[in-house]
Amino acid sequence: MKILISSHRSLAALVHPGNSSDLGLLVRIMAALVRISSVCYRGVRPLLFRASSLIRPLAVQKKDRDCPYFISAKIHATPSNYAGSGSKAASLHWTGERILSIALLGLAPVAYYYPGPAVDYSLAAALTLHGHWGLGQIVTDYVHGDFKIKMANAGLFLLSTVTFAGLCYFNYHDVGICKAVGLLWSK
Amino acid sequence: MCQFYTCLKNMWFLCEMSKFWAKNTRLNRPVSPHISIYKWSIPMMMSISHRGTGVALSSGISAFALAALVLPESYPYYLDLIHSMTFGPQFLAFSKFALAFPVAYHTFNGIRHLAWDLGKGFKIPEVYRSGYIVVALTVLTSIGLATM
Numbered sequence: 053m054k055i056l057i058s059s060h061r062s063l064a065a066l067v068h069p070g071n072s073s074d075l076g077l078l079v080r081i082m083a084a085l086v087r088i089s090s091v092c093y094r095g096v097r098p099l100l101f102r103a104s105s106l107i108r109p110l111a112v113q114k115k116d117r118d119c120p121y122f123i124s125a126k127i128h129a130t131p132s133n134y135a136g137s138g139s140k141a142a143s144l145h146w147t148g149e150r151i152l153s154i155a156l157l158g159l160a161p162v163a164y165y166y167p168g169p170a171v172d173y174s175l176a177a178a179l180t181l182h183g184h185w186g187l188g189q190i191v192t193d194y195v196h197g198d199f200k201i202k203m204a205n206a207g208l209f210l211l212s213t214v215t216f217a218g219l220c221y222f223n224y225h226d227v228g229i230c231k232a233v234g235l236l237w238s239k
Numbered sequence: 240m241c242q243f244y245t246c247l248k249n250m251w252f253l254c255e256m257s258k259f260w261a262k263n264t265r266l267n268r269p270v271s272p273h274i275s276i277y278k279w280s281i282p283m284m285m286s287i288s289h290r291g292t293g294v295a296l297s298s299g300i301s302a303f304a305l306a307a308l309v310l311p312e313s314y315p316y317y318l319d320l321i322h323s324m325t326f327g328p329q330f331l332a333f334s335k336f337a338l339a340f341p342v343a344y345h346t347f348n349g350i351r352h353l354a355w356d357l358g359k360g361f362k363i364p365e366v367y368r369s370g371y372i373v374v375a376l377t378v379l380t381s382i383g384l385a386t387m
Binding site for chain 2: 138139150153154157160179180183186187190196197198211214215216217218219221222225226227232235236237239
């Protein structure tokens, strides 16, 4: 046992010269055992060349100093360039879709109680955009292939533009959306 | 530097995706039966109906907008024209019901979707329960609106 401990201490000193705390002594003993057993299985060479397999117990030691409980060794490191980088466009689009839906929901009672040009144009914009984004999701779901996707989105953009233009024309030159629904329902 | 790397990664994924679809289309690979064999469920039917009513309503609005741009006369003129062609009050009530139904369904199911987006109501019994409520509300609202 004495030989074991002394060999462990010498080994520990080899790779961690400043390490003298007793915290995690058990861990270091285990680490040493791993190193000794690796010597038995693979010979002295890996030990001498500080093979990366020996870094694993070292990682355990370092972590142990931070948190005094057993942690299994980390084998992969998550690439730090994943975290936080990249465009938020898709996420913002999703949020925009939900906000627009809620706005459209709120617009319905307003249209009933306060019909007029302001609500007419707001309805025209909200309905067209909600429809445009909804049909856009359908294109994304069912249309595949670079060219087809471009064509479908172009066609959709054209349709939405014409729709909005038509609704604005109707609001300006004709009775307007609110009045139109009212007239339709009064018949 | 991170954003550049992510941009390259995204471009690579998009490239791989379009290569997959190009090959897939070229080989005309057969698709395993899916909707033709899977048992239809209420949530499935309601989901596709939400999409269907959305497309129908959007098409209706676009058709209306196009007509407004193309047709020469004003809206009250055409409304009176249609009114003079109708076959009685039941027809009017039925057509009001037919217009109100997709609007009501899409609206109520849309609220259901927004609840899901908040993370609520994902347990299977809750999904079915909210679905039944949406259908009930749709029918009641459509009938109510048709009688107005």
